[in-house]
Every structure is written in C-alpha cells, then in structure tokens.
Amino acid sequence: MKLVFEKSVPSRKAFRMGPRDVPSSVSIDESLLRKKPADLPELSELDVVRHFTELSRRNFGVDTNFYPLGSCTMKYNPKVNERIASYPGFAHLHPLLPQLRMGGMLTQGALRVLYEMDRFLCEIAGMDGFTMQPMAGAHGELTGLMIMAAYHRSKGTQKKYILAPDSAHGTNPSSAAIAGYEVISVPTGNRGILEPEEVRRHLNPEVAGLMLTCPNTLGLFNPHIAEICELIHGVDGLAYYDGANLNAIVGQARPGDFGFDIIHINLHKTFSTPHGGGGPGAGPVGVRADLVDFLPVSVVVKRDDGTYALEYDRPHSIGYVAPFYGNFGIILRAYVYILMLGKEGLKRVSQNAVLNANYLKEKLKDHYDLAFDGVCKHECVFSPTQAMLDNDVHALNIAKSLIDRGFHPPTIYFPSIVREAIMIEPTETESKETLDRFIAAMIEIAELALSDPQQIRDAPVTTPVSRPNETIAARVLDIASIA
C-alpha cells in the first residue's frame, strides 16, 4: 500500500479555510520564518478518507473478532462511551477554565464526574483517595512511586530498593528505576506465585516497597497476599498494587483489604475504555488515608453546599504529574461504564472473566502444556508441548496460525518465566460460542503441529503482509519518510 505522501498531487486541497474577515498578512520578520512549507500531503478529502479507510481494513480490533491478548483485557468497548465523550459539554471544555476567578463554577459537570469517579474507585479498590491524573498504567506506577518516595522523605528514612517479582510487567522495574530506586527481582516459586519466604529473604531495612500484580501475570491469585503486605510493612515499606489484572477480582475483593497502600487501575482494561491501537489509556492512582496528602494537585473536593471545587494548596503534595486532571475523556468513558453496570454488574464482570478463562484452560490443557494447573483467574498460560517443539513449531507459529483462523493471537513469550508462553485472556464479554470456536481452532493447530507442521510454520497466509522482517527494520532504521 502506498504512503499518504506518495498519493500527493501538487496544489490539491481538501480544506477551505476561513473566513478571513480581518486585514490580511501581517508580516513576521523573515528570519523567524521557515524557509519552505512542511511537505505534508496535498490531497482531496476523499483521498484522505479512502487512505485511512484502507488503513483501517488492514487492522484488527475487538470489533473484528476475538482478541484474547493476555494481560491486556481486550473486552468490548461500549459504543455509548464514545457517544457521551463526544458531547460538546465535555469535548469542547477548556481545561484552564477552572483556574479563572470563580471558574470552577463553569465546569461543575466535569468536576462532578471526576469527584464521583474518585468515590467509585475508592469503594471498588478499598482506598481512601484517588488521583485521576496518571495518563496510563505505567504513568500511574511512576506516580505511585513518587508518592512512596514522598512518604519516606517525610519520615526522614533512607530507602533504596523496590521489590518486584520476576513475573512482573516490564513497566514495574522500569518505573521503579525512573523514580530513582534500585530494583530487586524476586523469583517466583514452584507454585507460580510469590512465596512469603522469598519476600522475607529479600527484605532489608532499605526496602521502600513492593510492587505486585494480583492475580499475577500467570492468572494466579496469591493466597498469602495479606502476609506479604505485612512483611513489607514490617520494614516500613509500602505495598503497591499494580491494578493491571483488577478485572479478575472487581466486585469480589478489594486490594485495600489485602493490605495494599497504593494502587493504580488501568481504566482501559477493567473499565472498558478503548485501547486505541496503543493508547490513550488512563491509570488513576489510589492511596490509603495517611498518604492522601501526597496525592498530586489538583484534588477535586465537594463543598458543603453540594458544589465541586479544585484544591491546589496542598503543601505535602508531590505536585503535578499531568497538566490538568488526567485523560478526562477516558475517565468519563469509565464512569459511564460503572454507572451502567452498577454494583451487580461489576460482580458479574469478574465472574464471567474467570469462568471464561477457566473454561478455556480446562478445554485446552490436554492439548498444550499448562504452566500451572489449578483454578486460574482472568487468564491462563500455556506452552507448546515438547512434541510440537521437536517439530519446530513454536509459540510464534501457533499465534500466526490463529491469525489465519480469524482470531487475534494471545500474548506470546510473556511472562518470560514460562518457556514459550502463550497467555490467553478471554474477558467476560465473550460468549461460550466464541470460546468454543477458538478452542476448536487451538485444537486443530495442536493436531496439525504434529501431522503437518509445515502448514503451521508457513502461517499466516491470509494477511496483507506475512512475517515482516524485524532484523531488516532494525538495521535499515527507516522510521520516517522525509522528502
């Protein structure tokens, strides 16, 4: 397919500017101007629309078909969320309005959404205060760690290390390093979970905290979670809950009740906001009562007269992590989703997510190697069998074969502690019929891997491109078409 620039025709225009109702062409000194215009495309509106439509047809979304990408929670994104986010009262609202004199009264609706979302998330997570500012999960991690650092500074203690299990998302150690900490990677035990004994072995007085996903990236809930949080508290560390997998327990249990002090929630996972091909997401951060003072400014409060206001004067705050109130349009979508599902609906979310994952696990465990047997939560992790590997069929080949059968592949090669991991997360919005079709495809692939491995190794054959060469991409490094 051609690049948009290659379709350009000199002097063609899509857009009529205007109106020009003021005297024209104020001249700015030439030394301050660019020498020639930026070489952007010259196209008609229809040219542009067809180009993007063609691009969209070379993409796969949840609306296309089943998208069981492990740890990403690719659930359905309700259309009503999009509709409401485009209401002019939200979409056209300037973020600086509340900073004008009495300006908070101009944005009462938006402040109400932020305030009520704070209350909802506090209740769901068992926390005492939230900030909506973090603009993605990893941004939430960094914010949480900055709060952790502020807490330790306020107590005058010198802390140096963050513990994180070896099965953690890469963002955990990366966020810890960027926040100024050294990371201690704690090995996962034989049962697939972090064992309290291992935590104890790696503890020392300089440990600032622990970052943990629960259920973890293997889909396993850690029954010793409360004990582990207590161990961390024993050295005056803080326990950080990475909410990437909250979908598995929402409406059933609360991280705050486990003993966690800080949490981030990926709204684009548990609360159905679209993943956008890689963002925008939102990663609100919640904290227990004695950490509320450290939350970023501004903080939304409800006054006695029922109006909402922003507080900026908070001397212990870590300051600003976003220019305003976070990805408001995303927070709004999640708010709509919570309102629609309500208390009973959220409980059904985790029930169906866990039911679907266990159903897949049970149906596939005779055909692939299951990393850890037993009840899983929202996802399960398989590996190719030894016989498949002997036939040179790897997780990648299985993934590509699923593409030819109309499915998006699961996450592969993560977590790295499992050999050739195939990490499947069906989510609650998928039906039994869809799961059965996927199971049939997986079983067919497992059989072909033994009877006709070449067919599996050749996949995919139905896509516009097949097996793009990543080595050439890295060597040539063509990352921009510059005229």
Add this chain to the structure above:
Amino acid sequence: MPFIANTDAQRNEMLAEMGMTMEDLFADIPPQLRHDNFDLPAGISEQQVRDKLADIAGTNMISLTCFLGGGFYDHFIPAAVYALMSRSEFYTAYTPYQPELSQGTLQAIYEYQSSICRLTGMDVSNASLYDGGTALYEAMMMALSATRRRKVIMDTSVNPIYRMMIRSYTENLAIALAEPSCEQGMVNRDAYDRLIDDDTAAVIVQNPNFFGCIDDFSDLAEMAHRRGALLIMSCYPIALGILKTPKEMNADIVTGEGQSLGIPMSFGGPYLGFMGATKKLVRKMPGRVVGQTIDKHDQRAFVLTLQAREQHIRRDKATSNICTNQALCALTAHAYMSLLGKQGLPEVAQLCVDKAHYAYERLTAIPGIKPQFRGKTFFNEFVLDLPCEARYVVGQLIAKGFAAGFPLSRYYDNMENALLVCVTEKRTKEEIGMLAEALESVL
C-alpha cells in the same frame, strides 16, 4: 446484564462441564479477604445514562467565546478527522505486537512520525507520548542520559504547568534544575552565558513561548553546543506551519503538545505529546517507534522497531517506562495534518497571526490598556497590561459571555495586571470587536 454475553444457562453449562461451582472459581481468595457489600449504585440503562450525562454536560459552560490559550487551543476540527479516528478497527485494537494484523495502525504511526519530522525538520520521531509536559520531561531525561551530566536549565518563559510537572518528576532524582527569569518576555541570553557549564545536560526553551512571543534560538543552540549541552525546544505545532523550524535553529530535541492538531480540548485530555530528535539521539528516544521493512514476499511492511530500548525488554534499564502511549491521538493528528496538508497548515497559522494582530490593535487601542511586552513579535497570543487586576476583569467578562484570556498572576509574580489573550482562526472579527467593547466597559 449489559456487555456480558453468556446467559445464566450457559454459565451453568460451562460450570457443569468443568465440574465446578462459581464459588470454586474464587476459592483461592481467602474468605476474610472477600468483600461483598460494595457501596455502589445499581446499574442503569443506556437511555438513563445518556440523559444523566447530557444533564451533567449541560452544567459545563461551553458557550463562552474563547480567548483562552496557554498551550491548549480552540482550533477548528474538520468533520473528517472525527469520522476517521472513530473507525473501530483503529480504536478497538491494541499495541501492534502482531504486525500482520496491525498494518493499519503501524503504517499510520509511521506516517505520523514522518509528518512530525517534516513539520519540525527533525530526523526522527516516535509513536507519541502522553502530552506536551511529559514529552518535555522525557526529552530532559534523554538529554541527561545522552550527556551523562546532571544539570538542566529551563527558562521561565516555558509553560509554567510544564515547569511544575518537571519539578515534581525530578524531586527524587539527583538533578540540578535552574530556572532563569526571562527578560521582557524573552529568553535572557546573558543569564545563559553565565549558567551553561560543563555539567549542563540541556537548555529548555519554548517557541512561541508562554507569552506568545516568537524567538530564534540559533544563538542559544550554539551557546549550548559549545559546552556540550543539548538544546530542547517545546513547540506549538500549528505555529510550525510558518515559523522557523527547530532544525533550522539546530535544536537537538523538539517536543510539544499535539492537541491543536485536531484533538478536542476535552477538559485536559486525552492529548498528544510529540517528539522529534536528531538521528544521533534515536537510541535514547523513549517509547515505541515504527519502522519500515519488507515481509517474506518482499512487500512493504511496518513493524515496531528499536524495541531493545523499551521496558518490556530492558525492564529497569529501559530509556523510559512508557508502554501504552496515545496512539489514537497520534492517528487523529495525522488525519488532521493530511487533511490540512502542505497549503492548509500555513494558512491556518497565518490566519491565527492575522486575527491575533487585529485583536492586539483593537485591544491596545482601549484607553488604559498597554501591551506588556512592547515591540515583541508574537504568534497568536499576546499579553495585555490592564489598568487593574486581570483576574477580576476576567471574572467580570465571564458574566458577559467571554473567556477573555488567562491572568498571568496565577504563575508569575508582579504580573497582577497582565492578561494573556489568545486568538485562533475560529474567532471572528465580530467576536473580537465584542470582546473589545466588553473589556472597555468593565475597566
């Protein structure tokens, strides 16, 4: 239940096939850690939620005529932009880890990176960052890593919100941050000559700066480079339609807020942090990067590349912790830039300049109002020196239907009477005239 497919009968059927109950599926959570009494409202229908949110949206005041800017702008957005970013093949997809199923997203990001390079003049760009503020922070971290130094100089004419963000982010790090005061709304070269030393990693400036003034930082780039420091510039992408590019000034890293490229204001987000850099710095760049390659049939194809910099590979040694970025916003900006095109973007920029200068003439002709920085070249924002406190004037003009601008006293000392006024291409001559009359009437 909305959005959940399985019927009760199917749930029971699946459980029966597994020989389990729903309680068995949650038996791994210790009973004392379960919570059953959530204080949340009961669910409501789509009709109810739409009515409720329409009411809530109605309490937001969007009818004010907007002369408010400060880095976040009310530009016109063509209908086609919204139509294209609303295609669900784009917005319901995730990170393009399976390139065969993601050529749409991947090619769009590659083209977006190309447009950012063409707009800024820089050699390389990435797939986007969260917003202009975090992009500036990431640029600073890049410079610290590339130079292995630990001092950063950031001008007070840089957006004060971004400066506060950077102060927060550096609180727990061993970084020395200096913020020299600007002089008459412009970067004070003498201060930099004194401040830049052998431990300086970067100089951070903005163009047009927070007051709307346009500068040529070529001399500052030279001053920085002479001492081994990098020049980082935060830019307003619409202004780049006509202004001298960061590349033409020899900047090393350029960042900015991409909201003005077709993204609605949405009360602060989601927005778009863009970044461009010199080729030399490409391996220090944060976040995802898309590269062109060929597939096994030698056809053009696109993939994520340079992943060895990223958190999912390098973990605590990664250049940044960013994972999810703002892909859909990048696609939106790319659609906007494609629709406006080579001629349209400079036209919008020039129209902003013309309307802002018309407003400047009208407003500074009002008795008692003077320009704060006389004789300075500006883009589409300028600062007025009012005869009384700006925040009160703005408050009075809200009652008359105007968001008249931003009072600078919120972020700058001794500027109680200073009002930052912004004029985009959307404002009409009539609206500017009405603002002038309203302003005159309250003084």
